Amino acid sequence: MIEIKNVTKSFGKLKAVDSASFRVEKGEAVSLLGSNGAGKSTLIKCILGLLDYSGDIAVGGIRVKDHPKEAKSLIGYLPQEPLFYDMRTLDIVRFFARLRNVDEGRPAEVLDKVGLAEHSSKYASELSGGMRQRLSFAIALLSEPMFLILDEPTSNLDAHARAEFLRLIKDYKENGKTVIFSSHRLDEVDYLADRAVLMKDGRVVVDEEPHRLRQTLGLGTKMNIAVPDEYAALAASALSGAGIIVHGRNGRGFLVEVKGGDSLHPLRELMSRDIPVLGFSVEEPTMENILEGADRDGN
Amino acid sequence: MTKCFLSYLYAIAVLTLSGASVVPAFGTTIRVSPDGPVSSIAEAINSASPGDTISVEGGVYHERIVVDKTLSLTGVNNPVIDGGGTGTVIEIKAPGSALKGFTVRGSGSHLSNEDTGILLDTAGGTLIEGNRLTDVLFGIYIKNSPHTVIRGNTIRGKDVQMTERGDGIRLWYSSGTKIIDNDISVIRDLVIWWSSDTLIKGNVVEEGRYGLHYMSSNHNKFEDNVFRNNYVGGFLMYSVDIQFYRNRFVNxxxxxxxxxxxxKDLDDVVASDNLIIDNRVGIFLDNSPYLVDSWNKISDNVIAFNDIGVSFMPSIRRNAFHENSFVDNDEQVEVRGGGQLAGNEWSSGGSGNYWSDYIGYDENGDGIGEIPYTSESLFESLIDAKPELRIFVFSPVAKAIELASRAFPVIKPEPKLTDEYPRVRSGIPPGLRTGGGEPSAKLIILSLSMVALPLIFYAYMRKS
Amino acid sequence: MEIRNILILAGKETRESLKNRWFVLYTVSFSVLAVLILSIAPGRNEITGISGYGRTAASLINLVLLFVPLIALITGSISISGERENGTLQYLLSHPVTKAEVFAGKFLGILVPICFSISLGFGLAGIGVALRGGSGDAAEFVLTALLSWLLAASLLSVGFVVSVFSRRASKAIGVAVFLWLLIIVLGDLGIMGTAVAMDLGIKQVFALALLNPAEVFKIASVLVLSPRFEILGPVGVYAVRTFGREGVIFILLSVMAVWTVIPFACAFLTFSIWRREES
Known part of the structure; x- marks a missing residue:
């Protein structure tokens, strides 16, 4: 369990984190959302005791301010930009393995797990960004910590690597461990997170299950629905009548917005009136929409 | 001067009376042995007539002896005369005596009494040879005894504080004396005062205060002596015509x-082929020469590894330094109080000295550098002027100052001295080069471990 | 503070030093020069019994004075600032270590290889002297090496002070090189100038010389090496007369200890308490 109570961190006049409070239960995966500068990384550094802050953070019941070392030993951390000493990959992992007092065999094991076994004699400077991300993840896994804190873990990865990476994180979560990760991608949030914490200007503005996020922020799913021309007028009035916002027409289609994520609602409405639907496409809200929503919400 | 002359006359008179030999060997021989019949040397002297010989068998004789008639005392099988720690052990008061082959030990230790191992008082022309003196305050004290010969004796003083020691040999108003092949250490000084025309040859003086403490004695010669590990090798004052050949003044x-x-105030000195090595100051010149028409000639010496090679008090003139080798003295020449030397000579007939810090060249191969040697170290000028700054010797700042003065001639000091014909090869005698001696085992072991330790550590760190 | 962690961190630091080409270059050139000094001045070693180890070591003192402060100041100055600039410091601190452990581990891990380089250079030079039949007291030679270790420790501390206050390694190196010049040349030059200009006495010059750790090392080495303390001139004689030889060595060792402990404490406290954050 990680408990964040009323945490504030200022750099000069700027409040990078402003009275943030939330809890992460054991076995839970929580996604930290927010635009750049919203305070996610700063908050993570506070959890790790790298920064001074006011308020209180407890990791696994240990107060970070009092026992930073004990708290950190419970956490595996993956920084946004993993940076390493210029040593061989295996030596780097061994070094951190010694610091965390884990078995001799463990470094090879975690490298294998993240698929770096064949690169273990390469120098860190020879690794690609993605490989470094994985190396950092391997180090985070070393002591099988209760908590994983991942700062944009997939930002340097291509599509294939990302899928693999997400699966690794999911495995870990399913072993009953707790995960906090910051992300820019909603699909990752949907795939991994039990809850999403949205930050803006240092404050926690939303703390919800991911699927309720859209609703909470009043975001609709956008749909493009095509009907035959002769039904166009009928369709428009039917949709409006059902309380569905019609943003406009393009060609044979309507651009509509559905609240609450019920994408079938406009289709059902049209079909109940025997208006033939030629086709449709669904456009899920993007992170940008969410962040815009947060902005709207905030203003 | 008058007194010197009188002693000289006296000595001649004694020699004439005693048969013109310093070793009178005539008359009867009296045997002394611990087993008797004569078991005491004093007893033998009592019963002897002048000119007799007393032959003393090996054994320990606990007595103090006064030789008041001309006798020849000869030790056979190393007899020991033990003074028991009070007073003077042997006092010889008759001219033309001899003392050979004894071990003399246990004088008193009162400086005010001048407790001595062997005291010669008005005993000119005496021979002291092949004796071994230990645990004595003064070793051999030659007072008013001209034309004495002190040869092949070993003297070890009392190992007490320097201020409580006596002199190894003290020569006092005893001109014409020869001090040859003696081995002297753990004493205060070797003193030569008011004793002219002496020859000091082949002696070793170590672990004392003044290896040579010398005053008002003219026309003396020093050859092949070693003055080593004393406070001062030799200090000579108020005398004329002193010659030094092949002596070593070391450490x-x-x-x-x-x-x-x-x-100090020393005129007409000739010093050649001496080794002056590893002293604080190799040669110290104070008001020497003193007389306006006198020159000191210092040539063919090796002056090496001293903190200061030659130190001049201010305004010293008329010293001729020719064909010496100045090797790696931390400061080759010092001028006390700073400034330049004038009126001394650093070369003659186109030949100067060897200077290990000379940075010229010899183009025509005649052994003489084509550029004059100048001693013009800015750091040295600074410490000559302000001796406190010597604390910075060996520091990089000293080197930096030299570099700066070469780069910016504006701050270059006037040269202390100029040798127009510097020699490019040193004159270190071949015998002195003894490199390749026995390797020191202790040093090798310690050095090897100093090398091995890091290597083992590196290997270990690479492996794990 | 866990000793275990300090040793792990020190071990990593040492391994990095050993692989650092500058450090290797330093070790090799120090050793080569130490050995060369013997061949440059052959006369000194060829006259046995007259001049042996003392002279050699005196030349080594000069070499140590140029090399050791430079490497100690520079490696010290980039120790923290370099990792901070690389961002690896923050990553390291996200693991269960304290800043105190990181600091102590770094100090130890840098000091040990420097000391061993010194030992290597002295040892090789010593073997050279011994093989050529040089005499002299071997123990005094070892003592000089140990004094060089102390010198390395004190200037490494100073380097760490530079490091904790620097955000960029390049800037830290610049400051370190300036400090090196100050300690090796400019400081002494200043004292000499002051002594001449103000006509300072023996006591003042002695006190001023004590301010400079490199100067203190040199005086201590000369005192340890031989009875040749008169070579230090009136100031040296005054010091030995007043405090006794052991007394002076004690004072000098204390000064070097102070030069080690005070900057170390300053850097340590600054790094681990005053400037706790690594953002």
Missing amino acids: NRGVGTGYGIGF
């Missing part, structure tokens, strides 16, 4: 003194 490092050899 004399007294605090505040530490001269290999020092001259």
Whole structure:
């Protein structure tokens, strides 16, 4: 369990984190959302005791301010930009393995797990960004910590690597461990997170299950629905009548917005009136929409 | 001067009376042995007539002896005369006596009484040879005894504080004396005062205060002596016509003194082929020469590894330094109080000295550098002017100052001296080069471990 | 503070030093020069019994004075600032270590290889002297090496002070090189100038010389090496007369200890308490 109570961190006049409070239960995966500068990384550094802050953070019941070392030993951390000493990959992992007092065999094991076994004699400077991300993840896994804190873990990865990476994180979560990760991608949030914490200007503005996020922020799913021309007028009035916002027409289609994520609602409405639907496409809200929503919400 | 002359006359008179030999060997021989019948030397002397010989068998004789008639005392099988720690052990008061082959030990230790191993008082022409003196305050004290010969004796003083020691040999108003092949250490000084026309040859003086403490004695010669590990190798004052040949002045490092050899008011010195090595100051010149028509000639010496090669008090003139080798003295020449030397000579007939810090070249191969040697170290000028700054010797700042003065001639000091014909090869005698001696085992072991330790550590760190 | 962690961190630091080409270059050139000094001045070693180890070591003192402060100041100055600039410091601190452990581990891990380089250079030079039949007291030679270790420790501390206050390694190196010049040349030059200009006495010059750790090392080495303390001139004689030889060595060792402990404490406290954050 990680408990964040009323945490504030200022750099000069700027409040990078402003009275943030939330809890992460054991076995839970929580996604930290927010635009750049919203305070996610700063908050993570506070959890790790790298920064001074006011308020209180407890990791696994240990107060970070009092026992930073004990708290950190419970956490595996993956920084946004993993940076390493210029040593061989295996030596780097061994070094951190010694610091965390884990078995001799463990470094090879975690490298294998993240698929770096064949690169273990390469120098860190020879690794690609993605490989470094994985190396950092391997180090985070070393002591099988209760908590994983991942700062944009997939930002340097291509599509294939990302899928693999997400699966690794999911495995870990399913072993009953707790995960906090910051992300820019909603699909990752949907795939991994039990809850999403949205930050803006240092404050926690939303703390919800991911699927309720859209609703909470009043975001609709956008749909493009095509009907035959002769039904166009009928369709428009039917949709409006059902309380569905019609943003406009393009060609044979309507651009509509559905609240609450019920994408079938406009289709059902049209079909109940025997208006033939030629086709449709669904456009899920993007992170940008969410962040815009947060902005709207905030203003 | 008058007194010197009188002693000289006296000595001649004694020699004439005693048969013109310093070793009178005539008359009867009296045997002394611990087993008797004569078991005491004093008893033998009592019963002897002048000119007799007393032959003393091996054994220990606990007595103090006064030789008041001309006798020849000869030790056979190393007899020991033990003074029991009070007074003077042997006192010889008759001219033309001899004392050979004894071990003399246990004088008193009162400096005010001048407790001595062997005292010669008005005993001119006496021979003291092949004796061994230990645990004595003064070793051999030659007072008013001209034309004495002190040869092949070993003298070890009392190992007490320097201020409580006596002199190894003290020559006092005893002109024409020869001090040859003696081995003297753990004493205060070797003193030669008011004794002219002496020859000091082949002696070793170590672990004392003044290896040579010399005053008002003219026309003396020093050859093949070694003055080593004393506060001062030799210090000579108020005398004329002193010659030094092939002596070694080594590692004399007294605090505040530490001269290999020092001259004060000394005229007509000739010093050649001497080794003056590893002293605080190799040669110290104070008001020497003193007489306006006198020159000191210092040539063919090796002056090496001293903190200061030659130290001049201000305004010293008329010293001729020719064909010496100045090797790696931390400061080759010092001028006390700073400034330049004038009126001394650093070369003659187109030949100067060897200077290890000379940075010229010899183009025509005649052994003489084509550019004059100048001693113009800015750091040295600074410490000559302000001796406190010597604390910075060996520091990089000293080198930096030299570099700066070469780069910016504006701050270059006037040269202390100029040798127009510097020699490019040193004159270190071949015998002195003894490199390749026995390797020191202790040093090798310690050095090897100093090398091995890091290597083992590196190997270990690479492996794990 | 866990000793275990300090040793792990020190071990990593040492391994990095050993692989650092500058450090290797330093070790090799120090050793080569130490050995060369013997061949440059052959006369000194060829006259046995007259001049042996003392002279050699005196030349080594000069070499140590140029090399050791430079490497100690520079490696010290980039120790923290370099990792901070690389961002690896923050990553390291996200693991269960304290800043105190990181600091102590770094100090130890840098000091040990420097000391061993010194030992290597002295040892090789010593073997050279011994093989050529040089005499002299071996123990005094070892003592000089140990004094060089102390010198390395004190200037490494100073380097760490530079490091904790620097955000960029390049800037830290610049400051370190300036400090090196200050300690090796400019400081002494200043004292000499002051002494001449103000006509300072023996006591003042002695006190001023004590301010400079490199100067203190040199005086201590000369005192340890031989009875040749008169070579230090009136100031040296005054010091030995007043405090006794052991007394002076004690004072000098204390000064070097102070030069080690005070900057170390300053850097340590600054790094681990005053400037706790690594953002």
